[in-house]
Amino acid sequence: MNIEEQYDKIYRYCWYKLKNREAAEDITQEAFLRLLNSGGYRDTGRSLQYLYTVARNLCTDEFRRIKPDLLPEEVPVPGPEEKTVTSMVLREALDELNPEDRELLLLRYVNGVRMSVLARLYGVSRFALYRRLAGITEALKKKLGGSEFLE
């Protein structure tokens, strides 16, 4: 496993969940430290599942511990004024999806997590996951209808 590459991906996932750089980075590092201290998981090819499970649970704990509105507001790069019209269209389409579906899109299409890992992470069969992803992408495409992404 390429730790540097996975660090970026786990950090992106944590940041998506918390929208706070400090907390996201703390949780990313904690997840890696726990993985490195658990030889069993590290050697059985389930490192990714372990990392995402720990990161998700820690993010949930953090979310409960500090109310989201108390977390310092951080705006992702680029800022709204720098965004192109097409990315704003995409943002609006994503906003219309439910948070779980957005998370699945991030994990599958941005972080490139394998279907087998995702299926174990969500506790569903691969077939069910394929169907769910197909539904999400279909819904996203419908919301983007006619935009340049579909050309």
Added chain:
Amino acid sequence: MNDKSLNDKLKRALAAEFAPPEPMRKREFLRKVRGEGVSSLGFVLIQLPYIRKRVWLLSLAVLAAGVWAALRTGPASVWAASALMPWLAVTAVTENTRSAACGMAELEMSTRFSLGSLTLARLGTVGAVHFVLLCTLSLVWGGDGISAVRAGIYILTPYLLTLCLGLPLTRKTGGGWPCFGAAALVSGVGLFFRGVRLYEPELVKYWVLAMALMALVAAAEYKKTIFSKEALLWSLS
């Protein structure tokens, strides 16, 4: 219903949409973590001194006996080398039972590296050394009337057969002694049938077939042995 359901442009746009701010402490963390880690080669080198000396001594003894017999009797007596090989395989298999035999399995499972990794490193190291040794013996036994490749087939097949029998036996019993029985059986069969054209050129194709089959079975048995250690770890955690 796969990655093709989103085009590259949309995937790039999604990546930009989910892009977080640059992490602040990544380099420092990675430097610290890597400093504590051990490379694969480093891990194997750490394990090297823990392989029992008798494994190396017995391997050397088999090599010496093989070379001596080749020089003394010539390629026609390749059956002697073939009968020696099961005893070489015993050293590889019994190394796998060392933790359990010495009552150290529990301790090894609680250490920094899993028992499966230790077994893989040790069996891999012994296997690599044996491979070099078998190649050397094949070259030594090859000569007039018998090629080095044919000699290699006669030498490798009983080695693999002993692995195929010894690995499941040691896995089930936890001790190395059943492997000695398997080696004696394979060696004895080779010696017993040496007079009934077992090593005739027309039977080489069957030897090749048997060797290929045993190579596959031995690989599967190695895999099962490594995973059995991990299953033990998981059931204890």
